[in-house]
Every structure is written in C-alpha cells, then in structure tokens.
Amino acid sequence: xxxxxxxxxxxxxxxxxxxxxxxxxxxxxxxxxxxxxxxxxxxxxxxxxxxxxxxxxxxxxxxxxxxxxxxxxxxxxxxxxxxxxxxxxxxxxxxxxxxxxxxxxxxxxxxxxxxxx
Amino acid sequence: xxxxxxxxxxxxxxxxxxxxxxxxxxxxxxxxxxxxxxxxxxxxxxxxxxxxxxxxxxxxxxxxxxxxxxxxxxxxxxxxxxxxxxxxxxxxxxxxxxxxxxxxxxxxxxxx
Numbered sequence: 001x002x003x004x005x006x007x008x009x010x011x012x013x014x015x016x017x018x019x020x021x022x023x024x025x026x027x028x029x030x031x032x033x034x035x036x037x038x039x040x041x042x043x044x045x046x047x048x049x050x051x052x053x054x055x056x057x058x059x060x061x062x063x064x065x066x067x068x069x070x071x072x073x074x075x076x077x078x079x080x081x082x083x084x085x086x087x088x089x090x091x092x093x094x095x096x097x098x099x100x101x102x103x104x105x106x107x108x109x110x111x112x113x114x115x116x117x
Numbered sequence: 118x119x120x121x122x123x124x125x126x127x128x129x130x131x132x133x134x135x136x137x138x139x140x141x142x143x144x145x146x147x148x149x150x151x152x153x154x155x156x157x158x159x160x161x162x163x164x165x166x167x168x169x170x171x172x173x174x175x176x177x178x179x180x181x182x183x184x185x186x187x188x189x190x191x192x193x194x195x196x197x198x199x200x201x202x203x204x205x206x207x208x209x210x211x212x213x214x215x216x217x218x219x220x221x222x223x224x225x226x227x228x229x
Contacts, residue, residue: 004160031215041221043161043206048215056215091160098215106217108153108160 002026004109012115021077021112023092032075033093082116123220136194140207148212155204
C-alpha cells in the first residue's frame, strides 16, 4: 500500500538553528500539506501546497517557515530559526484531490518529532 | 482554534460493546466531517467521513451520525475490538477548503 514517508523521525536542535523536515508524498498525489501537533494539543494545519505554490497557510506559518518541492518526489518544510515553541510532531500529508474531496482522502506520514532545546 | 471540540478525552469500553465518540463544532459553514484514528508513533489514518447533506454514513463497524441543527456528530463502533484502541480525532472542513480543523482527540481503550 502506498504511503507517505517522513525523515527524520526525530530531530533535536538548538534554538535558533535551521531545520529541514523531509517528506515523500504518495507518488500520484497532487496536493501536499504540513500539520503539526504540540504535545498535549490539537493537530493544527500549517500549510497546503499545489502546483508548486502555497494554496493556503495558517497564522502559525509565518516568515520563519517555508515549503518547497525541490524535485518530483520530495516535499520539505524548513524552519529558519527554531524557537522553543516549535517543538512538536510535524505531520506531512498528501491527497490526490484538494478541497472538499481532498480533505477526506488525506494520507498522513508517521510524523517527525522536533525537539528544540 | 476552538471550532471543533471533543469533550471526552478518554473512553473505556468492553470488547464487543458499542463505542460512542462525540464531537461538537461551532462553525456552521463546515461542510465535511471526518474521523481519523491514530496509533502511537503513527500518523492519523482516515476512518470515515460524512458530508453535510447527509445525516448518517456507515462503513462496516463504523457509523458516523451528523446532527447539523445541534452542530454535533458522533462515531459509533460496533462491536468494539481490542485493535480499535487508539486516539480518535474528529475533523471538519469548509467546502473547497484545503485545511482540516481537528478536535483534541478521544483515547479509546477496548478492554478484553
């Protein structure tokens, strides 16, 4: 069964350092997403990406965050200067379609746990 | 974001019995509702969904009920099995929107 894969599974970094989280979405999917879950809190939407551009982003996704699809398979989330409050589990997701239909068939990766010290 | 609420953080049920998970929402513009299941160290897995034009959707042991006037939905699992022990998230989206708003989750424990 096709799946979304994420690396690393866990990253520990110092405050102020740059972090790149990587994702390989399901190969025929067209829409890509990042969500995060701070420990003990809800899963929160960060950003959606389609056709090589951001289609929607939340208030959390400020100038410190960026996403990129550098090649045909990877989808990355970069945090330029990490803060303590960025510590969370980051989930990548992909879907074949977007919007109304796409949100039903979101496939999530296993997550990358980011710990900022 | 308090638009989707799951007020029961945990639920314990005996194997073979019914599990009922509840979810409330505040945004009347939500058009599509979903339940996701999550095991430890895994990402959320889509379970079942319902469009706002329906009041019930069934898939095997899982049934979701939607009461739009009460802004309430529920997930019924019948019969509950030990493998159903997981965290269940309710989520909602607007029509043609790209993002899901999640509830805080309910941890279900099915006792043998």
